[in-house]
Amino acid sequence: MTDSISSFFDQDFKSKNQQVFLPILEEKKVEFFIKREDEIHPFVSGNKFRKLKYNLKEAKKLKKNTLLTFGGAYSNHIVATAVAGKLSGFKTIGIIRGEELDINLSNTLATNSTLNEAHKNGMKFLFVPREEYRRKNTFGYIEKLKNRFGDFYLIPEGGTNCLAVDGCEEILEKEDKNFDYVCSAVGTGGTISGIINSSKKKQKILGFPALKGGFLRDDINQFVRVSDNWKLIKDYHFEGYAKYNDELIRFINEFKQETSIPLDPIYTGKMLFGILDLIKKDHFPENSKILVIHTGGLQGITGFNEKLKSKNETLIHI
Incomplete structure (x- = not known):
């Protein structure tokens, strides 16, 4: 075993918070930032x-x-x-x-x-x-x-295990304490558990599950130290894991065109669709500051496009 593990995982990866400007955000008077964790590495992102x-x-x-x-x-x-x-x-x-x-x-x-x-x-x-x-x-x-x-x-x-949650506790940084809401896609629950553990008490943590099922809350509760500042938004899984429709694919492509930020159809695409829908429905008070965690997963778009291509459906812009 070499020490190459140290040289890779000890690098100081500090993700930028990229502000997003869209007409709906200006209309609803909401500030919106995406933490670009997807830029850490092409595959280990x-x-x-x-x-x-x-x-x-x-x-x-x-x-x-x-x-x-x-x-x-x-x-x-x-x-x-x-x-x-x-x-x-x-x-x-x-x-x-x-x-x-x-x-x-x-x-x-x-x-x-x-x-x-x-x-x-x-x-x-x-x-x-x-x-x-x-x-x-x-x-x-x-x-x-x-x-x-x-x-x-x-x-x-x-x-996801205890060590994974420890790593995910490093996603939020000192300057992120000023955000009112922090949003994350949810698969196995490890990422949001780490975010909850490192969040400030006044912050609200919103999780957007990518799959159906009521088991996630119990899974997350295994790892979190606080229980009163987070909730799961279960309305945007598009009928289940890896399920999609034309509206979701269109949204992902339009979001990329308007912001230059790519989204995947399994996790981040569904989450962003949900957050912007909630903004339209006045879920967030005026002057709210929202931080969205981009969890990567972009490598899977190529394979997903193969599936779309086989069905003669619109492809996701890479």
């Missing part, structure tokens, strides 16, 4: 950098040389783990949902930019049936993987 930072430091401390994690075919977490692992001197293994992807692996890699990038960075794959994948958190299944692959450092699907 945003919350993925934050979640992996202390996990990889812990793996090094434990003298592990292999990282193993889980994800779907277009997972930001999978490619981020592969790239961060290579940069930090680790071998990486990805347990990927969907055994059909292994039938013609060369074709899968040729048509799936996420898995192709992970593969180029040295990640070994095990493609498993969905029923088997559901057992990923059980002791017996982890032991089975250890018997197959040997010793490894386990990172959960999406990267």
Whole structure:
């Protein structure tokens, strides 16, 4: 194991807060900024950098040389783990949902930019049936993987654990204390947990889940130290994880055209759609200052566009 992990994760990544100017913001007298966490790194960007930072430091401390994690075919977490692992001197293994992807692996890699990038960075794959994948958190299944692959450092699907939350607590900086609202997309709950823990008492933290289900509040409560300054806005998941419609794709493209800020269709696109809709509906008082966390995920747009192209639908502008 080299010290390359220190040189990558100890860099002083300070994300800029970019102010957004739109007619609706002027009309409603709201100040609106986006924290450009997406600019940290092309693949280990945003919350993925934050979640992996202390996990990889812990793996090094434990003298592990292999990282193993889980994800779907277009997972930001999978490619981020592969790239961060290579940069930090680790071998990486990805347990990927969907055994059909292994039938013609060369074709899968040729048509799936996420898995192709992970593969180029040295990640070994095990493609498993969905029923088997559901057992990923059980002791017996982890032991089975250890018997197959040997010793490894386990990172959960999406990267969320206590160390990931510690990393996400570093998203907010000293100058962010003046914002009234802080907004984040929510997947597994780790990012917003860190933001809640580092927020000021007077701030309101709004989470925008990318998927259906009432389980997220319990997941977040495992990690947060305060419970009265945050809530989940559940009206903008567009019917579930990775679901979309023409209105969402049109919004993402128009937002990029008006602000030059790219959004992904899984997380940040849905969140920004929701925030601006709430602004139109006077959810935020006049003179509110809103900070939106851009959690990255832009690498997945290429793969998403392949799906849109196959359906002859409008593509997302990259």
